[in-house]
Amino acid sequence: MPPTPRIKHCRACGTPVDYRVPVDDNRERAVCPACHEVHYQNPCNVVGTVPHWEDKVLLCRRNIEPQRGLWTLPAGFMELGETTAEGALRETIEEAGAAIEMLPLYTVLNVVRAGQVHLFYRAALQHLTFDPGPETIEVALFSEADLPWHELAFRTVRVTLEHYFADRRSGHFGMHHGDIT
């Protein structure tokens, strides 16, 4: 699912769009020559959790592209009608079928190349019964030493997990902000 497919037709009336800088703007947009609708395209948020149990974190092995077969923290695109935390909880339920208590926002990571901002929350697993959804091959818990570091699906997952285990050793979980370049 590319988040920013190029717009060719007006979403309001179907007319082929022009690309130009609208009045009172400073950036090229898709503009409808017939109904004058301006089509903005903006970054999307990906929201997820770092669910933990004792010294282990929960990962999901992806059953969908991109990165099918690799391991990820439960996460997905934030939807209209929900908060970042509600989206992160929803994705954790959909992908892992895990019961969690949501904890504070943990990482905010820009992925400019993909037009995305990834926001992960820490979360406490409530029990060890899981029910992975169709997007997940399997769910497993990993300690830092056992973690499949070379089979992680996304760099934001790696960075978040690196922060998590470093903070766990230090005994202090801060909020981490960074850019994936």
Added chain:
Amino acid sequence: MPPTPRIKHCRACGTPVDYRVPVDDNRERAVCPACHEVHYQNPCNVVGTVPHWEDKVLLCRRNIEPQRGLWTLPAGFMELGETTAEGALRETIEEAGAAIEMLPLYTVLNVVRAGQVHLFYRAALQHLTFDPGPETIEVALFSEADLPWHELAFRTVRVTLEHYFADRRSGHFGMHHGDIT
């Protein structure tokens, strides 16, 4: 600029869309019956700063709707090709013409009703020469006591300023996360 206008035509081919739940999805989307493009609509990020000078913060009086004439922190929609911090800096330059040093991420506020997440960074003004852009009537600095609390444009601005002055009194600036309901 409504962030989530209803899609009536396919952006790829112009055909009138249907609304249905795509295969492998669980939510209604605009789907093209001709080319099968699925059109996702997701929340947008609004990024801005809290520029300070001694005990004062910079506000901009809006020259555009919504809330023309009311005061806001410099902020606007995050664009593709930039990070949240780069967008916040860009908006501060565009709306206030202010020179700032970017400081840590300060508030992350969900505005579900608008389909937005607002992210504000603290920032240090480098000097007191400003050059407001066309979206701004005037720029001014306000201490907590002088601030036009009843003429603020947006609730996320109010919440961010309330946190800012409370943290300033306590001497500790944390990161604040919340929902505007």
